[in-house]
Amino acid sequence: MTAAPAATKTTPDDLTVTPRDIHFATEAAHNKAWLGGDPVATAVFNAMSLTFPDGERLFMDAVRHYRGELSGKLLEDAKAFIKQEAIHSREHVALNGGLDRNHYPIDEIEAEIRDRIRVTRERGPIAMLCVTIALEHFTAMMADVTLEDGSVFEGTHEDILRLWQWHALEETEHKAVAFDVFQQVTASWKPRQRYFARARVMALVTILFTSNISRYASRLLIADGVSPWTARARVLWYLLFKPGLFRKGWRTYWAWYKPGFHPWDHDNRATIAQWQDRFAPDGAEPGTA
Template sequence: MVDITPTPADLKINPRNLRFHQDGGMPDRWWLNGDPVATAFFNALSCTFPKGEKFFMDSVRHYRGAVGPELQQQIAAFIAQEAVHSREHVTFNKLASDHGYPVDILEARTGHVLRAVRQRSPVRQLAATCALEHFTAILAHQFLKSGASDLAGAPKETVKLWSWHAMEEIEHKSVTFDTFLSVTKHMSRPDATRCGYWQ
């Protein structure tokens, strides 16, 4: 039996319409201490976000009318947060592209993968979203736990962007899983679990 810790009753998800890198903020191609590998890691991760966040929003939005009022509000806040994340990473990616990073290639690869996933049933798309949001929350937790040390030496605006994004990922991490539990409650747990598999 899987032990599922309930979402805190006082969970509040607060969309924040913040903007970063309005005046540039990435003066060098290798903006993370001149390190091309470290810079490429964050650039590549950011390249997955605009299309990835859109996929997450769509997979949860599909079930918004099938859950209770409280979860509906959380889904609306989740979508609002993810929309702003996407917008800000479009800005970040444009700066990386201006410095010669192959953003278009990585965004195209992300799109190719997501087009395949979108051929699956809505509940399987939601299961995939649960898994990806879980991994994202793990990365976000470790990033913040370290005091954003992975970005030590990066431009201040870049540190602010990634810290804000990480904080909001932790804030809304339960929404997709709670939605999955709600829409699969008529299934046996083994059947619901199998939604996460592609075979």
């Protein structure tokens, strides 16, 4: 007698993905070291923020492409995911707009980001979706750090702190939406094929994402007069050692490579509950799902 296959894991039924259309004041980020006076931490988060507008448009398009194959709660979650990412993109455009483009190589970095995203788009919808689920895993890891370890943003202006906390809350809420879409649209694939596809993409994304963020942050520091070698060393120390922004989420990261993994294996709905009252949703929603 053959055992029945295990049920596919999905986002918990009681988890609601809620777009919150909030406009944040970003003037405090015009300072060169807005993150607690730390130029390295500021450069790292500025580098990440520069990747978000175009990156999140990629995520939106990756999920939007498959809406016709979705139904029920997953379809509603996908629509809410798209709306959340549209608002995130808008707010990070505003945040990035305060950076001094005459001092920092912002235009060059953004051009490189757009070129990399263009290459991903040219590989087609399933490649876009695979990259999306891998990068969403990274953003969920960093959201954990933001919401659970307040020391990372110690000394940051309240306006900017709230923007990053809001972003982290919504990244946590929708951390499995693209993954659930991937599971749905690859339902006809063999489990091994699905596993190796996401494992290969994660390995590649890990190399590219970490190296790109470190390079972009280093270039921002170099513009402030730090030598190239010192800038790279200080950024890597920040990311991997102290405070270890990427290192802090290592358990969550490695869980990805377990067969049968689902993002909600790390169930942090309690964290969402602690934060959601601080960011009440507004009625208006930009963009079209």
